[in-house]
Amino acid sequence: MPAPILVFDLDGTLVDTAPDLLASLNTVLEARSLGPIPMDGLSKLVGQGARVMLQRGFDMAGEHLDPAEMEVLFSAFLEHYSQNIAVASRPFPGMETALDRFSEAGWKLAVCTNKLEGLARKLLEELGMTSRFATIIGGDTFAKPKPDAMPILGAIDRCGGDPSRALMVGDSITDIDAARAARIPVIAVDFGYTPVPVTELGPDRVISSFDALWPAVQDLAGTETAQA
Numbered sequence: 364m365p366a367p368i369l370v371f372d373l374d375g376t377l378v379d380t381a382p383d384l385l386a387s388l389n390t391v392l393e394a395r396s397l398g399p400i401p402m403d404g405l406s407k408l409v410g411q412g413a414r415v416m417l418q419r420g421f422d423m424a425g426e427h428l429d430p431a432e433m434e435v436l437f438s439a440f441l442e443h444y445s446q447n448i449a450v451a452s453r454p455f456p457g458m459e460t461a462l463d464r465f466s467e468a469g470w471k472l473a474v475c476t477n478k479l480e481g482l483a484r485k486l487l488e489e490l491g492m493t494s495r496f497a498t499i500i501g502g503d504t505f506a507k508p509k510p511d512a513m514p515i516l517g518a519i520d521r522c523g524g525d526p527s528r529a530l531m532v533g534d535s536i537t538d539i540d541a542a543r544a545a546r547i548p549v550i551a552v553d554f555g556y557t558p559v560p561v562t563e564l565g566p567d568r569v570i571s572s573f574d575a576l577w578p579a580v581q582d583l584a585g586t587e588t589a590q591a
């Protein structure tokens with residue numbers, strides 16, 4: 364029987380990336396003489412990759428960009444963000460201990476983010492976390508990003524696993540919809556980035572800290588998936 368798999372979202376789920384995302388976004392806004400987006404505005408912008416975040420950030424600042432301008436600013440954003448990707452971004456409390464527990468119990472762990480794969484790898488490398496994961500899937504790894512099922516099913520496949528023994532853990536509607544599309548259960552964290560509380564989005568379980576992940580998985584997967 365293949366090992367059970369936990370597929371994790373990255374921004375707002377494993378790592379609190381908001382400060383560095385916001386700093387790079389605000390650098391680009393500032394270069395256009397626009398005021399900064401406050402920290403509590405970020406949850407409306409993140410979840411569908413950096414390009415969408417930038418577009419929404421400029422919409423929020425009341426500036427309309429044509430596609431050519433957007434591309435120039437997107438390059439500027441990527442350059443700044445990749446140079447400053449782990450300045451203040453840190454794992455959420457208890458994350459590493461929780462992941463250790465699953466790994467020791469024989470689970471395989473995967474990342475499935477809508478960040479560009481290169482940025483996701485750079486972030487995880489700088490935080491010393493790359494070796495925890497059997498595979499790292501970004502928004503550009505497959506033809507379609509989340510909320511399509513493709514990157515989740517691709518992650519499971521690259522782990523040598525089976526969707527019937529896999530669970531998704533995420534922080535946004537994008538993750539919940541992608542898990543539904545892939546027909547796997549989904550646990551939502553309530554400390555991530557979402558304009559709508561995850562309790563209103565219909566995940567199978569909601570957790571408020573990484574300490575609650577193990578019991579939630581046992582409870583949810585019961586006799587099927589949780590047994591390594």
Ligand SMILES: O=C(O)COP(=O)(O)O
Nearest residue numbers: 373374410411412476477
């Ligand atoms: O960077 C984003 O917009 C989304 O990233 P996530 O899929 O890891 O939440």
Ligand SMILES: [Mg+2]
Nearest residue numbers: 372374375534
């Ligand atoms: Mg997220």
